[in-house]
Amino acid sequence: MVRLFAEYGRKNLPFFVVGLLASVLNRLVGIVPALVLGVAIDAVFFQNTAYALPLVPESWIPATVTGQFWLSFWLVIVAFVAGVGLSWIQGLGLAVYSNRVQHTVRVDTYDVLQRLDMTFFDDKQTGQVLSILDSDVRNLRTFLDSTLSGGLQLVVSVVGIAGVLFYLNAQLAAVTLVAVPLLAVFTVWFMRTIRPMYRALRESVGALNTRIENNVAGMEVIKASTTEDYETTRVADASMDYYQRALAVVRLDYLYQPTMELLAGVAFAATFAIGGIWLIFGPPWPFTGELLVGEFVTFLFMTQRFIDPLSGAGRIVNAYENARASGERIFGLTDRDVTVQDSSETVDLGPVAGRIEFDDVSFAYGNGRPVLHDVSFAAAPGETVALVGPTGAGKSTAAKLLLRLYDTSDGAVRVDGHDVRDVSLKSLREAMGYVSQDVYLFDGTVRENLLYGAFDATEAEMVAAAQAAEAHEFVSHLPNGYDTRIGERGVKLSGGQRQRLSIARAMLQDPQILVLDEATSAVDTETELLIQRALSRLTTGRTTLVIAHRLSTIRHADTIVVLDEGRVVESGTHDELVAQGGLYATLWGVQTGDVGGVSADALDRLVDRIREGDVIEQGATTDGGED
Known part of the structure; x- marks a missing residue:
């Protein structure tokens, strides 16, 4: 919490000071x-x-009794009016302060989040991340807005009232304040006990959010599989875990809160009993001196005002521990080490010719399982290189290394002779366009999605890109044309339509290097024809790295690199590889239906490679990759 103030509170310190000063004065005026x-x-x-x-x-005090009466009257009125004004200043000042800090924390946390390595997103569930950006940040705002001022008011009330009570009658004040040390000890125990409970509670919130978010995103699959009851059970289990953890916190709170009220009530009762005896029968042992009626009435009023904040200390401690747990999660995210980032010596890539080189590249995901072994190939500017091979061979991993979503374990990936680790990420990725099988479109209009990453493109340029991508015709028939909202992830469009929009988006960005990852594998034959025609326009004059399972789509590539178990086993043109009769020829024979031309041993070896690739793929995905 100290770090929260140090890093985010200073920028808006005037609002904080005004709010807390008004809070203190409000308590004193009270x-x-x-x-x-x-x-x-x-x-x-x-x-x-x-x-x-x-x-x-x-x-300043009038000499007459009447004057003293009206002075008392106006002092009480002014105190109440001042209290109202100070409450307004306190609320406004702290609200502005806490909301500004909340805004800055959320934006900074998101900015750090999107710069983290891909391994973080491979391992972290979406619901956990959303709960940090939403509920955890809101917990900090609540702490800064009301909890902090409540804690300060508690301290001011205890100190101020204790001072007044000792000023009036130090002996009776000792009776009233005797519960304070007990309250302090009990509060320390409560804080230490509830702290791990709040950590677990925040984690369970993230787990519940993840379950609900996943189910909402996969609603089509749930309905098609008639697994509504199964998913309801899973949500119920996650909700029950949250319920049990929340209930554990509430149980402890209900032990703490009434106990605090009991101790504070005992102090009030003791003050009332001893003060009443003092007035009626004189000072009881060991007390001495005189107690006036007015002093006793003030004691009762003050003691009540003293008890109220003490009995509410549980809420303040509760809110503090909740905010502290949220702060740990937020800073736990922002403090993560980032390995894929610019160094102080990186330079901009500059004008890109488009030469790509993989030089003895090896790579392993987090579990240490090798995915690529000494992979080497090159693409001259304007050439098309295709990566093919069984599932799990390492094709998509190679593409991610080119985009520098991950860094190589050994070897180097170069663009125009520059190691991608030596150039800035911004200039590297601006030089590349990426079209994948799993197209992501944002919830917005067609126009907003096409202009994403090319925000300065003109209307004419956007339409020309859509026409070149075979998308203009179907967009024109949408209810509002380019201003039609397409839903989350483009759910209102077909797979082929989404893919053609992604190609148009890549065209508008005008990259010199293209990465096409299974860009046509999930569409029908007719749509594939349209997409292939669009891709042929997109790749003209650009260096292209193509990943494909459908070998018919890459038979005209300048170079085909065949990967198997993370190694380059063959390389050449389509005709050369078919003539060699190796793995590529086997894959080609299977896909074209010419199984008779493939030996049984070759087919068995292919099936074994696919099974092994599934195992490798599963392990890689678990630890941060997918292929």
Whole structure:
């Protein structure tokens, strides 16, 4: 929490100071009516003592009883009016401060989040991330807005009221304040006990959010599989875990809160009993001196105002521990090490010709399982290189290394002779366009999705890109054309339509290097024809790295690199590889239906490779990759 103030609180410190100062003054002003009432009872009504108020000069006090009465009246009125004004200033100041800090924390956390390595997103569930950006950040705002001022008011009330009570009668004040040390000890125990409970509670919130988010995103699959009851059970289990953890916190809170109220109530009862005996029978042992009626009334009022904040200390401690757990999760995210980032010596890539080189590249995901072994190939500017091979061979991993979503374990990936680790990420990725099988479109209009990453493109350029991508015709028939909203992830469009929009988007960005990852594998034959025609326009004059299972789509590539178990086993043109009769020829024969031309041993070896690739793929995905 100290770090929260140090890193985010200083920028808006004036609002914080004004809010807390108003909070302190509000508590001090709240003491005035009870103090004035006690003095008025003794000096004005019973007239058995002189009229005197702390910090008020004697020259300001009227000499007559009537004047003292009206002075008391106006002091009480002014105190109440001042309290209202100070409450408004306190609320506004702290609200502005806490909301500004909340905004800055959320934006900074998101900015750090999107710069983290892909391994973080491979391992972290979406619901956990969303709960950090939403509920955890809101917990910090609540702490800064109300909890912090409540804690300060508690301290001011205890100190201020204790000072007044000792000023009036130090002996009786000792009775009232005897519960404070017990309350402090009990509070320390409560904080230490509830802290791990709140950590577990925040984690369970993230787990529940993840389950619900996943199910909402996969609603089509749930309905098609008729697994509504199964998913309801899973949500119920996650909700029950949250319920049980929340209930554990509530149980402890309900032990703490009534105990605090009991101790504070005992202090009030003791003050009332001893003060009453003192007034009726004289000072009980070991007390001495005189106790006036007005002093006793002030004591009762003050003790009640003293008890109220003490009994509410549980809420303050609860909110603090909740915010502390949220702060740990937020800073736990922002403090993660980032390995894929610019160094102080990186330079911009500059004008890109488009030469790509993989030089003895090896790579392993988090579990240490090798995915690529000494992979080497090159693409001259304007050439098309295709990566093919069984599932799990390492094709998509190679593409991710080119985009520098991950860094190589050994070897180097170069663009125009520059190691991708030596150039800035921004200039590297601006030089590349990426079209994948799993197209992601944002919830917005067609126009917003096409212009994403090319925000300065003109209307004419956008339409020309859509026409080149075979998308203009179907977009024109949408209800609002380019201004039609397409839903989350483009759910209102077909797979082929989404794919053609992604190609148009890549065209608008005008990259010199293209990465096409299974861009046509999930569409029908007719749509594939349209997409292939669009891709042929897109790749003209650009260096292209193509990943494909459908070998018919890459038979005209300048170079075909065949990967198997993370190694380059063959390389050449389509005709050369078919003539060699190796793995590529086997894959080609299977896909074209010419199984008779493939030996049984070759087919068995292919099936074994696919099974092994599934195992490798599963392990890689678990630890941060997918292929």
